[in-house]
Amino acid sequence: MLPRTIGRAVILLAVEAFFFILFAAFMKTDETGKVIAFLLFFIGLGVMFKKWEKARLTLTGLFKELKIVAGAGFVAMLLTLPFIFQASPYLIHICVMAGLFAILALGLNFQLGSTNVVNFATAASYGIGAYASALLAVHFHISFWLGLLVGGSLASIFGLLLGIPCMKTKDYYLSLVTIAFGLIVYILLNNFSWTGGPNGIPNIPPPSLFGHSFKEPLSLFGYQLPFQSNYYYLIFLLVGGSLFVAHRLHHSRVGLTWNAIREDEIAARCHGIDVTWYKILAFCIDAFFGGVAGTVYSHYIGFISPENFAFIVSVVVVTMVILGGMDNVFGVIIGAILLTILPEKFRAFEDFRVLIYGLIVVTMLMFRPQGLFPQKMRIYKK
Amino acid sequence: MKFLYRKMVLVLFLAVSILLITSSGWAQSKVVKIGFIGPLTGPNAAQGVGARNAFDLAIREANASGKYPYKVEMVALDDASDPATGVAAALKLVSDPAVVAASGHWNSPVALATIHIFHTYKIPFIVWGAIHPDITGFYKYPGVNRVAPTLIQENGPLCDWVIGELGYKNFSIISDTSSYGEMNLKAFRPMAEGKGAKIISVDSVTVGTTDFRPILTKVKGLNPDAVYFGGVVMEGALIRDQMEKVGLKKLFFAISGIKDDKFLEVAGPSGEGVVTIKPGRPIDKLEGGTKFVKAYEGAGYREPFGAYGPNAYDSAGIILEGVSKAGPDDKGAIAKYIRGIKYKGLMGETSFDATGQTTNLIVSRFVGQGGKWITWEESDYAKGVRKLPQ
């Protein structure tokens, strides 16, 4: 039995490695023509996978059987990414940004995906986290690690405030409140003098860990990696943590309750669910994720200004959740990664970016509201 | 049969993927590249695209001159006036080993976010448009220089002119809440007060506002001599127009942010008698200006080179001279050479002080007259034929 399992594991890892190399090659491509060739190839792959049932079943069976091997292999490969992109801080930067947006999208997913509460204020909690930790670090020399907690918690408190109107209102009214909140935060950040106004906050110190400053290149196994790799590994951990939290929440009573509210609010209320409380909880958790992402961003770039937290950022995150698949934590992450990498690959078409986001949302909602990767039905074993 | 078909698909799939992998950027060839970043899309695209074209022109001329043993290439990237996009663009440039130097940015917040990257990766960088004082004055990075005067260096001569020569004393300040507007407010207020002027009111307006009547009605009640505006074209033109509409017939003046033909187009008849200054000399009064205009037209760019074309053109010139003198391999030497340069270019002689700020500080005065910006010395106003509002 054992040799067979090893054999299967080798096949599995080979398949994973193959796709990983494809992905790395795709990241390294720069010309629009080749990028399109890659994309067509990926789409073709998806279609083939869908049509060719035997291959699909074999592969999915393989993954299901050797879940741990698959996961470990995947993690190991992602960990080698900075080595592959060693010569290009730019590519690592894209990966870091993809990770940040993945955290934002995971946070929003609790609301938009699980509870069907539309929140257009993601940029606000992102900004509050970023500004809180940046101000603390610049004025009071509070370390990044503490700032991470403070930024998240403060954003969470604002999430609570934002959630208060939802005691009385819902649906359209609530989304109006979130839009207004996002705009208010933007205006205030832009006008208060202690936030640096439109000039933002410069010179935010980088975090350091065991005496190693994140601004310094990372030396690993005799390789000199660009300083972005520090953040890459940090983000890797954070996304992993968020993913874990999101996954556990989804499978807990809380996730189930959120889904109940999504399906029918009145019925949920009739079953004794405190709808308001659970909605506010969703607001708080979302804001916490946003705050954490914001903190990392501010220390990573070293400079923040209100433009980083404009309304469009919220819309982008909404687009990521809808594209990836509402309520599906893995889908949402893929949505975030896709919508971070593709705009960089199609820089020549930067002008059309927002238009394309809008079209993606409208068409997805009309023709595939469940997203690219729909959430599976909950199945409970006896 | 079906089995064979599947096998073929599989083989094809593998072949295509290997092709894709090998053809991707795993291998790179060596050329000398110079980066350009600016707002190529978005609200400031006109400035960015014009500057990019002028930059490109300088590089094309360098290649055509045959003085360079290698081919110089421009890598133009868009920052969309957004700091996050700008940072990605800057990282893209420093990731390319062939890029030896770069020039960038019209928006100060973007420049403030990216100069650290160029500093960290030791890429010589010249700012062609952003005018926040801190970019050079605060950070003093050895590799970062700027060919544009800061807004403090613009407000000084404007103050001298309007207060000292034209004799206006009581001002209302309206500035926008952008970085540009706020810095203007900070620079202008003490300067004007130091010269004996009185500031009656200060108001900030959000960029994108279109109805300024409430503020202007209030300002009208305070009866100032003149309105100073710290901001750019659109809000400026609307405020100027609405000043007439609420009956506030006073002098309107601002630094170069409003000196654009669009301002007079939007302001319409109310653009008459607006005064402003602009760094450098008008293009037709520059040595080599006509040659530049001719070359620009000859190169077939669709967009006009705009207000910052000469800046970008000289930035490219300075970088090219640095690269040719210090060699394309040693970026530190290029940066050192640029800091000590005495460059005779389109805008006159440019050199940099210890902070990297240009020492070329000529400004020209302009007044709106008959729907055109006329240099003050040649205008009807200076001759006394027309009169500025009192």
Add this chain to the structure above:
Amino acid sequence: MAEIFQQLINALLLGCTYTLIAIGFNLFFGALNVVHFSHGDVCILGAFMTLILYGLAKLLGLVTFLPGYVFVPLLILMAMVLTGLIGTFFERVVIRPFRYAPLLMVLVATVALGMVVRETVRLSFPHGSNPQIFPRILPQTSFQWEGVLIRLDSLIIFGTTIFLISMMFLFIKRTRIGAAIRAVSQDTEAAAMMGINIDRTVAVTFLIGSVLGAIAGILIGAYNNIIRFDMGLMGGVKGFSAAVVGGLGNVYGAIIGGLILGLVETFAAAFIPGGTPYTDVFAFLVVIFFLIFKPSGILGEKVYEKV
């Protein structure tokens, strides 16, 4: 005193534009229980449509044929009708498919639709990110009255708004289609059982709302002589806010809500020291205040949820 009157005029005119946008929101909400988040963009599209038609006419050389006083109203009328049709088309394509879907879908879809409209406008004009100059179609003369400066264009805008609102009320009260609209907004199912063609009634509602919105957009353009692609975002949020403050679904509420927002913004800018950059903040705080303490708005009725 004169200054306060002057500011009141400023507030009134701002309120007029908000009211015209808010009426659309109320009509749609009444008819379909739906908030058309891209309505603000449709309104601003009205102004851009005028610009496009003007450009076309100039291209075809029609400008010289007709005298200005015939040509300009004709142009505006065409822009209104076209924008109205586009609004109706949006209802058909983007809103109707979600009639029985969760509310979230139509909400997000219309926000995204607004984005599509904005970006399309931006990309189809040269330097579309910058404001476009809107021709000065209204007379620019003014006169003094008791120290208050009154401009003719302000009077025209105010008069147009009053006229349009009264016409709409007459239409809704006196005509058969108006009766159908009222019936549908009271109880859609009952109206359907009475033989009212729901789809057609809804389409007419969107036509009226979008035409009124187009006029709002054109008036905004004529008032400021400028129009920018993203004005629809703020315009829509403010229009919706006005509708909420007045009472969503109540057409009279739009007038009250619009005026309240206009007053708050103008007086915040004029009388709160250093308040000018925060005008939008004050406006939104008023809205949030209403949502917390009187979610049904001033004239709205309390809605009870039915199972």
